[in-house]
Amino acid sequence: MQMKTITKILTTVRGLRSRFAAKPVALPNALGLINEHGIETLLLDPLSVYNVANPVPTRFLIYQRGASGYQYGDVCTGGPGGPLPLGVSADAPYAANDPFNVRRLGARPGLELGVAAANTTVTIDKLLVAAAGGRVQDVTTLTVNGTYWVVGRAAASVAVSSSTGELPYVPFDPFEAIYTNGILTFPANPA
Numbered sequence: 565m566q567m568k569t570i571t572k573i574l575t576t577v578r579g580l581r582s583r584f585a586a587k588p589v590a591l592p593n594a595l596g597l598i599n600e601h602g603i604e605t606l607l608l609d610p611l612s613v614y615n616v617a618n619p620v621p622t623r624f625l626i627y628q629r630g631a632s633g634y635q636y637g638d639v640c641t642g643g644p645g646g647p648l649p650l651g652v653s654a655d656a657p658y659a660a661n662d663p664f665n666v667r668r669l670g671a672r673p674g675l676e677l678g679v680a681a682a683n684t685t686v687t688i689d690k691l692l693v694a695a696a697g698g699r700v701q702d703v704t705t706l707t708v709n710g711t712y713w714v715v716g717r718a719a720a721s722v723a724v725s726s727s728t729g730e731l732p733y734v735p736f737d738p739f740e741a742i743y744t745n746g747i748l749t750f751p752a753n754p755a
Contacts, residue, residue: 602671604650606630606637606664608657614639620656624677624730625698626715627653627666637666642694642701644710649694649738652676669715670737680722680729681705688721691748692733693741700731706743713738 609630614620620639626649630636640649651671655664667676680686681695686702693712695701700715716733724731742749 602668604666604668606666607635608660608662608664609636609638610660612638612660616659619658622679623654623656624652624679626678626694626700627651627698637664639698640694642696642699644708644712646694646713649713649715652678652735669735675719675732676716676735678731678733680724680731682724684724686718686722686724686731688718690718692716692718694738700733703741703748709744711740711742714741
């Protein structure tokens with residue numbers, strides 16, 4: 565009698581455990597999915613300038629949402645007035661509609677690798693903004709007035725003479741900063 569009762573209890577517990585186990589959640593009509601590690605899978609935007617004839621130049625670039633829809637991504641344009649940067653990808657998609665993973669900024673702990681903007685110097689512990697071509701740039705090297713997305717803080721100092729200088733940085737949720745004639749200010753209520 566006791567054995568039957570124990571068997572029933574164990575069967576019930578096993579059934580409850582499988583019912584509440586973590587399962588991936590898929591969004592309807594989309595390949596895009598963010599898993600529990602802050603990684604989102606996107607497709608290279610068909611409207612992107614990066615394709616087989618002009619492939620994505622390197623890994624560790626910052627990506628933004630693509631113009632074709634929310635399941636698409638494109639290399640971040642950065643600079644003043646640019647769109648929200650999503651995150652960094654260790655992939656370098658080759659052609660339109662190729663899938664690639666984006667590690668969302670601020671969604672996971674640890675350092676991230678980025679590519680520093682060409683011909684700039686990055687100083688350790690300085691804030692970094694999203695720059696043109698999916699690269700990152702030290703805020704102290706900004707020269708054009710406008711609103712920038714701050715994406716992290718430099719974890720090393722790097723003098724870059726080309727556009728392929730890799731840079732470790734601490735990523736965080738992107739926020740806007742306004743650069744005006746050498747002064748960086750932060751809006752009271754960022755978007």
